[in-house]
Amino acid sequence: MVEPRSREELRHLLDATGPRVDTSSIIARGLGRSYGDAAQCAGGRVVRLQGSPHIGAVDANTGTIDVEAGVSLDALMRHTLMRGWFVPVTPGTRQVTVGGALAADVHGKNHHRDGSICAHVESLTLESPAGTFEVGPERDPELFWATAGGMGLTGVITRATLRLLPVETDRMVVDTDRFDDLDAVMAAMEEGDDRYRYSVAWVDCTAGSRAGRAVLTRGDHARREDLGPVRRRPGARGSSGLPATRLGVPHRLPLHPLNGATIRAFNEAWYRRAPRQRRDEIQPLGRFFHPLDGVADWNRLYGPRGFVQYQFVVGPTDGALVRRAIELFSSRALPSFLAVLKRFGPGDPGPLSFPMAGWTLAVDLPVGPELLPRTLDELDELVAGAGGRVYLAKDARLRPELLAAMYPRAGDLARTRRRVDPAGILRSDLSRRLSID
Amino acid sequence: MLDAFGQPQSIVVLGGTSDIAGAVVDRLCARRCRTVVLAGRDPARLRDAAARATRAGATQLSEVVFDAREVTAAGTTVDRCFDAAGDVDVVLLAVGVLSGRDNELDAAHAADVAAVTYAWPVAAATRAAARLVDQGYGRLVVLSSVAAVRVRRANFVYASAKAGLDAFALELADTVRASGVTVQVIRPGFVRTKMTAGLPAAPFATTPAAVADAVVTGLATTDTVIWVPQALRWVFGVLTLLPTAIWKRLPG
Numbered sequence: 001m002v003e004p005r006s007r008e009e010l011r012h013l014l015d016a017t018g019p020r021v022d023t024s025s026i027i028a029r030g031l032g033r034s035y036g037d038a039a040q041c042a043g044g045r046v047v048r049l050q051g052s053p054h055i056g057a058v059d060a061n062t063g064t065i066d067v068e069a070g071v072s073l074d075a076l077m078r079h080t081l082m083r084g085w086f087v088p089v090t091p092g093t094r095q096v097t098v099g100g101a102l103a104a105d106v107h108g109k110n111h112h113r114d115g116s117i118c119a120h121v122e123s124l125t126l127e128s129p130a131g132t133f134e135v136g137p138e139r140d141p142e143l144f145w146a147t148a149g150g151m152g153l154t155g156v157i158t159r160a161t162l163r164l165l166p167v168e169t170d171r172m173v174v175d176t177d178r179f180d181d182l183d184a185v186m187a188a189m190e191e192g193d194d195r196y197r198y199s200v201a202w203v204d205c206t207a208g209s210r211a212g213r214a215v216l217t218r219g220d221h222a223r224r225e226d227l228g229p230v231r232r233r234p235g236a237r238g239s240s241g242l243p244a245t246r247l248g249v250p251h252r253l254p255l256h257p258l259n260g261a262t263i264r265a266f267n268e269a270w271y272r273r274a275p276r277q278r279r280d281e282i283q284p285l286g287r288f289f290h291p292l293d294g295v296a297d298w299n300r301l302y303g304p305r306g307f308v309q310y311q312f313v314v315g316p317t318d319g320a321l322v323r324r325a326i327e328l329f330s331s332r333a334l335p336s337f338l339a340v341l342k343r344f345g346p347g348d349p350g351p352l353s354f355p356m357a358g359w360t361l362a363v364d365l366p367v368g369p370e371l372l373p374r375t376l377d378e379l380d381e382l383v384a385g386a387g388g389r390v391y392l393a394k395d396a397r398l399r400p401e402l403l404a405a406m407y408p409r410a411g412d413l414a415r416t417r418r419r420v421d422p423a424g425i426l427r428s429d430l431s432r433r434l435s436i437d
Numbered sequence: 438m439l440d441a442f443g444q445p446q447s448i449v450v451l452g453g454t455s456d457i458a459g460a461v462v463d464r465l466c467a468r469r470c471r472t473v474v475l476a477g478r479d480p481a482r483l484r485d486a487a488a489r490a491t492r493a494g495a496t497q498l499s500e501v502v503f504d505a506r507e508v509t510a511a512g513t514t515v516d517r518c519f520d521a522a523g524d525v526d527v528v529l530l531a532v533g534v535l536s537g538r539d540n541e542l543d544a545a546h547a548a549d550v551a552a553v554t555y556a557w558p559v560a561a562a563t564r565a566a567a568r569l570v571d572q573g574y575g576r577l578v579v580l581s582s583v584a585a586v587r588v589r590r591a592n593f594v595y596a597s598a599k600a601g602l603d604a605f606a607l608e609l610a611d612t613v614r615a616s617g618v619t620v621q622v623i624r625p626g627f628v629r630t631k632m633t634a635g636l637p638a639a640p641f642a643t644t645p646a647a648v649a650d651a652v653v654t655g656l657a658t659t660d661t662v663i664w665v666p667q668a669l670r671w672v673f674g675v676l677t678l679l680p681t682a683i684w685k686r687l688p689g
Contacts (some may be wrong), residue, residue: 037438042617043573156565305658308441367657373442373468396441399469429574432524433438 001029001046003363007127010156013047014129016423025427028156030100031072033093034398035309037429038104038151044427046158047156049099051235053081063164064122069099074293078242081285083166086221089118092340094242094290099157104393105149105353107199109289113347116355117228118148119348120163128155128420136161141349146416149353150394153417153426153436166258167221168275170242172288174219176278178271182212182326186319186359196220199290201341203326204265204271205363211330212323214341215274222282242286259366263335302366307337308396310376311362313344313355314388321386322359325379329363332371336363351409352436362394392430400434410436438526439574440469443656445526447472449518451561452531453500454482456579456630459489460649461529464491466621468653474525475519476501504551505532511560519568527656528565532558535632547594554598559605562620566609569618577620578652579606583664586624586673587647587684610661621655623648625665641669 004010016023025044032039039046049070056066058080065085067076074094077087091106102124107116114120123136126147133155135144147154175196177187185201193199196218203214286293299306314321322341329336340362347356365372380402383390389406390398403410414437417426430436439445446469450458453475462473473495477483477532483500490498499521503514519525533554540546552658562579585599603622610620625648627639645666651665664670678683 037442041573042438043571306441367442370654373444377468397444400446429438433440 001048004085007158010047010049010127010158012125012130013045014131014156014425016421016425023423023425025432028099028152029427030070030097030103030247031095033096033100034104036392037433038393039100039433040396040429041427042429043049049097049156049158058083058164059083063166064161066159066161067098067162067353068125068159069097069102071098072096073101074242077285080164081167081170081242084166084168086167087125088114088163088165089117090289092290093189093293094286095293097231098160098162102148102157102160103152104152105348105350105355106393107344107355109200109342111355112199112343113197113288115345115348116149116353117162118145118353119349122163123150124157124161125159126155126420127158129423129425130420133291133420142412142416143420145349145353146351146413148348149350150413151352151430151436152428153352153413153421153431155426165221168224169222169227170285171222171227172219172283172285173222173226174217174278174281174288176275176281177216178274178276179214179216182323185214185216185341186322191200193218193343202270203339203341203361204267205326205329205334205336205339206260206267210271211238211326213271215271217288219283219288226280227282242284260333260335263337266337290361302423305367307364307366308372308376309362309364309377309394311354311360311391311394312379312383312388313358313359313360313391314383314386316343318386318388319359321382321388322361323363324382325363328375328379329365332375333371334365334372334375335368336365339363351411351413352392352407354393356389358388360391362391389419392434395430398434403434403436438524439576440658443576443658444469444653445576445656446470447474447497447522447525448527448529449474449476449522449525449565450529451476451515451518451558451565452533452580453477454479454486455627455632456645457625457648457652458529458531459486460645461652462486462490462495463493464649464653465527466490470526471495472522473498474499474501474522476503476518478502478504478513505534505557506549508552508556508560511557512564515561515564515568518660519565524572525569525575527575528569528577529580529652530558530562530565530577532561533580533595533599533632536592541594546668550594551598554595555601556650558602562602562606562609566613566618566620569614570613574582574617575619576656577606577609577618578655579603579622581606581622581624583624583626583669583673587677590685592611607661619628619659621660622662623652623655623665624662624669625651626669641666641672646674 025041027041028047029039053068058065089108090138101117105116105118197220199218201214201216335428342360344355384402384405454477473490475486480502486499501517536550582599582605583601584596589594606622627642648665655663
């Protein structure tokens, strides 16, 4: 792990041609929240940007902001919410950096409407072995899109200009609906998602006959008139709507609380807790977007063997594959703590960017059951066969043979990489495992 | 690279013509493994093992011929294997030769068994561990035996060599732990293989397939020692405590 203190030090790390340089593999890491091996580099160097990164002022006319890439989305949200702006896209945790979010081209509950985060970038600065590049959708679009979702394989993102979303309050207006089966929730999403900026469904993958029941939450930012007189402005009462982390998980647990029985119980409770239908509920931002951020180190609940995340996307007419996946997990007793279903809008041009129009399902699966690796391999085949793909930011086990089918434009990335990294030093365990040239 | 389930994409097998090695390679190639380097003594048998690996799904194969009696050449042999493979995810060390009752007092035979079962594997494991540490990750799987846990008369030269190798590997595991490299010791009971053909089977006898299954599932764990079958862990927990007089009277 190396932490350059200046741009010059970072340039020196990336310099693969000068005298007395280290030419071992190098990859950038943000806050290390990738579930897989995207920001690991065995035997090489992992770069972290040091210090307390700078957040610029919001340009009130254009709604843009200049940020250093090491800024976390948490810090950025706290900074901008007070001023009436929200990040254009947030994934399920705020504890990621801007650089990491762009490198994974993260999506949020608003993908069906707003696309992924790189659709909201005006420009970014990239430090590559071949030099420093200022790129954007208009300026060197080839390198910009290769970097958008490029998993750090084009260089280290050090700065970005993002377009923010104006909001009137730090609350959400949320509609909740509960469904007894998968077809019903998918039909409701197809029919009504367009009326909401944010939409996501939780699906039960555990209990046999109940597999597929779902809780759909959809909403938008609350406007001033949606709230009572107390919470008029974002940041009124000194809050940003984002709670501090309240709970923690100790390092060593006597037993591993997440097993088949507790996961079933959790899913049961989650379903029962949800109202059959509720309209216009006012919720704090944190609860709506980042429920897991309330528990520090929640991943420890899975014990030392951990878990794998599996997320795939298939086209709008391949919803049957979502059903097939849930049937497989449920019938083979592979319990998932949280399964999340969402409709994506069109993808962007990044060759390794994950989102594409259709259905995406994300599941957390504890490592252990013997059937798990083979089941995921089977699903990969089905997903690739349907022209879909799995999310590389979460992957730690895809077969390299399937990468080309899932990301047919990965070859474009190879061309760009030869331009900005002729010696090929930008590598991660992910790129080595999947042979991404 | 190793995936989230510890499954390798490349393997170096030292002792690549053994029954257990063949069964392990079959299983790994059915999953993720594509690069296979087989090192062994007999070129003809190496070719057979390579053909078997290809049938199992390997696409990049190399064969390295060596003689385990040439202890000082062990490091060079390991280097040739690593250079042929590129990134090495797993090294399987399955080299050894059984001793018997016929030549218990034959010094040349004892020297051979000690060299092939202990000295060469120790030198090779040391070099393999060093290469894995340089690489920054990887797993070394050392095939030991329950015979190593308490040596008995029937094959004491072999068993004492395995005892030495087993103890060596446990400490090697500790030595490299901080580097991200892991060492795992497999302790099978009596395995019905070419090596044990003609010998009477001991209780808890197992098969190359069962040992290979244990190796493959063991890759997903960080356990330092794996017993095959698992029950032997408890059996030998008791057997090591037996007074010598009773131990010597046990059948098998």
